[in-house]
Amino acid sequence: MKMIIETINSFKSKRRNQSHSNKTGHCCTNGKHRVFPDVRVVTQDVCKHEESPMRSDAISTRGSNLNDHYHVIPKATGQGVAGSVYPAIHRKTRKVYAVKSIKKATARRKDRIMREITFLREVNHPNIIKAYGVYEDDHAYHIVTEMCYGSELFDKIVEKASSGIGCFLERDAARIISDLLSAVSYLHKLNIVHRDIKPENILFTEENNDMSSIKLIDFGLSVRHTEDHPKLANCVGTAYYMAPEILNGSYDRSCDLWSVGVIAFVMLCGRPPFNGSNDDKVFARIMTGKYSMDTPHWHGITDDAKDFVRKLLQMDPAKRMTAGEALEHPWVVDNKMELD
Structure with a gap:
């Protein structure tokens, strides 16, 4: 558990100012207090x-x-x-x-x-x-x-790691992921690619209530892209959640599903699949496509949950689940039925 907390704390210290607009730059959307004198x-x-x-x-x-x-x-x-x-x-x-x-x-x-x-x-x-x-x-x-009265999903992840719980219950993780996939599916039907899906951009509507609805925010890196157009090329996003094809400079809407897979991984085990002390090391890990579910952090996690994550963290975007397919995965469907 100590290792998880250290990983998450390192993760937390780097999470701000990491929305990249290209391979060397970054841009952010929050800052100091401003008054509204003449608007x-x-x-x-x-x-x-x-x-x-x-x-x-x-x-x-x-x-x-x-x-x-x-x-x-x-x-x-x-x-x-x-x-x-x-x-x-x-x-x-x-x-x-x-x-x-x-x-x-x-x-x-x-x-x-x-x-x-x-x-x-x-x-x-x-x-x-x-x-x-x-x-x-x-x-x-x-x-x-x-107004969303709850915290960011990221803060919930850190809270669980720091309290000794370590991760979300599968049913709670599946509900949140289901809501997120519903939003992503809707965006993709409008040919909108978000490109910066991460726990910091997911808010709970109610305070201290993991069962409240979630809202996807921050469309500053979003772009419109249809499947019959040339692939996107700009390297944008936040290091931990960037799909390998983004780093290769040729990608489409499926990059959002990779990000969802990373979030599901973190929620289920309390740590990111591709970690590193700086962005370059994170990128290098992502490009290997190698992560482990054989650690103690994954003990007790169902095969359906592991299968769900694996089908999103596919290096080949063509083999990755779409948002619609992910919503129909047994892990999402069965947990939703249990909650209903």
Whole structure:
């Protein structure tokens, strides 16, 4: 167990600032506290559609102030290099939302922000974060989304490792993975490839409740890609969860399923399948495709669970399960029936 905790702590110390935009660079979406002195709207706000996510035609150049519609509480619930997340109370409905503030630091980051806004406008799925409006000031973009009161999946993983539990019960892991696959399947039907699926981008809707729904967030690295188009080539993602074909510079939507496989592996045994002291070592491990299920951490895990992970961590993307196939795997189906 000590080894698991040390691995996870090392994992935790490196998890921020690791969303790569190419092989040598990286970009992030969180940072220090920002005030909202003079904000203008760039997409339609929730004030006229309190319970509806942004429409795909919601872009507007109308002047409006975020503070006219929301009371933003100046205490960040999430913070990183590029921006912060704040709770905000809608002045009319008194409903609580989250405001994600993203700094306008570089042209590359602006491109990432625009991608996120574009895809959030389009998607509407119970396991994907809903956006209700986007504002802009001289320093940042501010995306208004539904509020998730729970923690990141990553924090749950660390919590279980630190408490001595080590990992998730299979039925709980299968439920979370099922919800995640449902979101991924939906995105892929829209020809959207997420490219940064990881525990940090999966939020629980309720606090201290492993059985609450999950929401997939952060579409800054997402891209639209159809199967009849040339393969994607940009090396993007977060080291631990990047598929080998991404590192080879030729990939498609199946890279998201590799990431789901890595997450399932971590949830079931408490440690990543491909570990290393730096990104290059992690990449080298990924390229071997070798991982072990013969360690004590896998004792007691069912054959169905192991088979599920193996079918996602296929080096050949053509042999990897699709999101639809993964949703029909016995491990997912049987555990879902047990919970129902």
